[in-house]
Amino acid sequence: MGKRLSGASTADEDRELDELFKSDPDAWFSYEVMRATEVKDPIPDAIVEEIHSMLEVSGPTADVIPFYRKSLVRWSAVACVAAVVCWFVFARTSRLSGSNEIVAQNGTSTEVTLPDGTTVKLNAGSRLSYARDFVSRPTREVTLTGEAYFTVIHDERHPFIIHTADISIIDLGTIFNVRAYPDDHLTETTLIDGSVEVLLRKGESPGKIVLKPNEKLLYNANGSTDKSGNQTGTFEISAVTPAHGTKNEFVETAWIDNKMVFRNERFGDLARRMERRYNLEIAFSDEELKSVHLTGTISNETVDEAMKLLQATTSFKYTIAEGKLTLGLY
Incomplete structure (x- = not known):
């Protein structure tokens, strides 16, 4: 991976790596994160120190290392950078x-x-x-x-x-x-x-x-x-889906203004959002009610007020008891 990132991989190595990516998506994901976070000059001090410690290099070396050894150190450094970046990304646990x-x-x-x-x-x-x-x-x-x-x-x-x-x-x-x-x-x-x-x-x-x-x-x-x-x-x-026909308000981000906007949304999916919004459990006594599609906006309404708004668009009954909302058909 380090050689491909640096542009030094051969055609055979590229084919081998591509086959690995096809069979192992996690390996591909690792490579993509390394590529996306590829270190640009100047290299951060923390990574330079890590590379130096791995290579046991100290002080200037450019004038005393033969060309073939400089190449070896350069590619070793690339590999170390990849290893360090990979460690930073995947040592999440x-x-x-x-x-x-x-x-x-x-x-x-x-x-x-x-x-x-x-x-x-x-x-x-x-x-x-x-x-x-x-x-x-x-x-x-x-x-x-x-x-x-x-x-x-x-x-x-x-x-x-x-x-x-x-x-x-x-x-x-x-x-x-x-x-x-x-x-x-x-x-x-x-x-x-x-x-x-x-x-x-x-x-x-x-x-x-x-x-x-x-x-x-x-x-x-x-x-x-x-x-x-x-x-x-x-x-x-x-x-994205515009809310209320405006250019700068969207269904997907209306929640940041304390609004719950839904457009042709399944009642079952809306119920999960309402559970989080109102901090209560919602259950359906009739499974077919989950598939009913609803459109509307909930702003500052209480859960009881929100239910009455929804009842204006579709026919259902509800009860609220001990922190649980139960929905069903008449």
């Missing part, structure tokens, strides 16, 4: 033991400014974690469960990466929204301004996807089945 975590409980939302100045607004039922030494790392990485709206302070030498269960998003100077709740079957990335690169963890054709402003990517980690019978991911890219 041990990193989280020294991490900070921001939580927005059901029924609430919260906003936080990260140490680098990036602002993140978390929707209800979401959590964001990041290393305590977040700003001193070559890559600024966070892990998201739930939904968040990011306004990232761009730093080309220290890329900002959001990890979810199924995708990773690399900031290229951006305002964007990410929704990745564990109980949703889709992961959604919505770009408002700038550019993001999305890396899929699995799929028939693993690859990077660069979004343009006002585009969104929907990724289903179990969207299809491959020839071996294994679940594999599928994705689609579409335009």
Whole structure:
């Protein structure tokens, strides 16, 4: 991988690496993160020190190392850079033991400014974690469960990466929204301004996807089945959905203004969002009601008021008792 990153790989090595990527999406994902976070001159001091310690090099050497040895050191340095970057990216389990975590409980939302100045607004039922030494790392990485709206302070030498269960998003100077709740079957990335690169963890054709402003990517980690019978991911890219016909308000980001906007949405999917918004359990006594499609907007209404709004568009009954909302047909 280090040789390809540096442009020194042979045709045979490239073919071998491509075959590896086809059979092992995790290897491809590792390479893509390394490529996207490739270190540019000047190399950060922390990585220079790591390379020097690995190569046991001290002091100036350019005038005394023969050409063939300089080449060896150069390619060894490339390999070490790749190893160091890879370690920074994939030692996430041990990193989280020294991490900070921001939580927005059901029924609430919260906003936080990260140490680098990036602002993140978390929707209800979401959590964001990041290393305590977040700003001193070559890559600024966070892990998201739930939904968040990011306004990232761009730093080309220290890329900002959001990890979810199924995708990773690399900031290229951006305002964007990410929704990745564990109980949703889709992961959604919505770009408002700038550019993001999305890396899929699995799929028939693993690859990077660069979004343009006002585009969104929907990724289903179990969207299809491959020839071996294994679940594999599928994705689609579409335009964001305007809310109320305005250019600057979208269904996907209305929640940051405390609005729940839904357009032809399944009642079952809407109910999951309402559970997080109102911090209560919602159950259906009639399964067919889940498939009813609804359109509307909920702003400051209580759960009882919201139910009455929905009843104006479709026929159903409901009861609320002990923190549980039960929906059914008449």
